[in-house]
Amino acid sequence: MSNVPSPLRYRESHEWIDPTQSPSPVGITDHAQAELTDVVFVDPPKVGAQVTAGQQVCVIESVKAASDIYAPVAGEIVAVNEALTSDPGLLNRDPYSSGWIFKIKPSNPAEFDALMDAEAYGRHIA
């Protein structure tokens, strides 16, 4: 069974964002990493980029396929996880913590309400 932590918010496309932190870290869910398996490369977004909710911001690559990652909310990308450059497998091993991909400073925190909570996301992947 996939791990779906409750304080996080989720997009249908399997990104999570932590609204309790500011700026908010974003990553992919345990379910997504299990589907992708073996992440081998992360093409990170640009720090300083202004993005809109649902905008494609970066790409992660598994052995088999490249997958787009979308911004869960609008805002400014303020940090990217440099550790993923040398160890992209963090996304598989620790998707909700050290495997975060980027941090975003939300321009409209109300957008968090449009995302799924853990219960809804759990149903989404069931």
Added chain:
Amino acid sequence: MPGKLTKRPRFTTCPTVSDPAPLRRTPLHAVHVEMGTRMVPFAGWDMPVQYTGIVDEHKAVRQSVGVFDISHMGQFIVSGPGAEAFLNRVLTNNITKLQPGQGQYTLLLNGLGGVIDDLIAYRTSEREFYLVVNASRIDADWAHLETQLNKDDEVLMANASDFTAGLAIQGPKAREVAAAVFGNAASFPEHNTILVTMTDNGPMWLCGTGYTGEEGFEFFMPMETAEAWFRKIVDAVKAAGGMPCGLGARDTLRLEMGYPLNGNDLSEARTPLQAGLGFFVDLDKGDFTGRKALVAQKAAGLPDKLAAFRMAGAAPPPRPHYPVAFESQIISEVCSGTQSPSLGVGIGMAYVPLSAATPGSILEIEIRGRRFPAEVVKKPFYRKPSV
């Protein structure tokens, strides 16, 4: 184009609009589903892409042993007093060199020297040959062979593909698995040999071949017996520290060896000389389909050649159809490309002009609009560490 990360990103088992034919299932389909295997359409078949993960399965084959369902592959039995002469007339390698029990890698060409298929031909007896062909090319191969057959050839061709299942057991512990599964009933087939054993359930073909670069064998059998054999072999493979493996690992393993995949690296638009397979073409054995075109191409010089490259420095994995540049000009596209699980770098192959094909040449692979350097290298990409 990168796709969306959706619930089941690329691994849909439903026929798409562009591919309306229902997918075929191997006799092991129900076992794969029972094992929770992720399935993927390949060459018209619903095939396992991975059981646990591509990298784990890949490493299992390099370090211990893996078993693959290869029931989608095709088998033709060509027999009769004229079988040897007929096959020597349509295949590139010299089949007269085979003793009963021996096999060789060979190619089936069209009249222009283009590759219809690459296959293994085994001589099972003086007058009988067993051909193992690619799943995607069974119909094309059969149709072509029929057009090449003359009325007075005294050849009988049988297509056993629909009745035959196959398993590939690959890895340094393949011998151990064979001993555990067959006991004294069959010996281990040495490299490029075939052992045909009659059992109560019909014949078994044990072939000392594979697509991974490791020691191992391919085992073909009547499809009714496949499930029992598969379960038995999976148990033996697991006992030896290995695991069942899908097409994902099969692809990364073969590409690390620089083995071509028909459809990616071979096509009817290019000759085996361009693909670097001249070793399997005997231009001196007498006439065969495509020979004239190959001789002419050799005389004129090759327009391009399949070059192996590895990414230089951190880069996304190269994938099929990515543009390839040389001296700033886009000259080609990637045929096969992946991240090498053994080497931890992106590797691939592309047809490039001879000036760009020498080892040490620097190509650029264009990935999402950015160019990443790649160095042309000799095949294989991966060499077994000497013990």
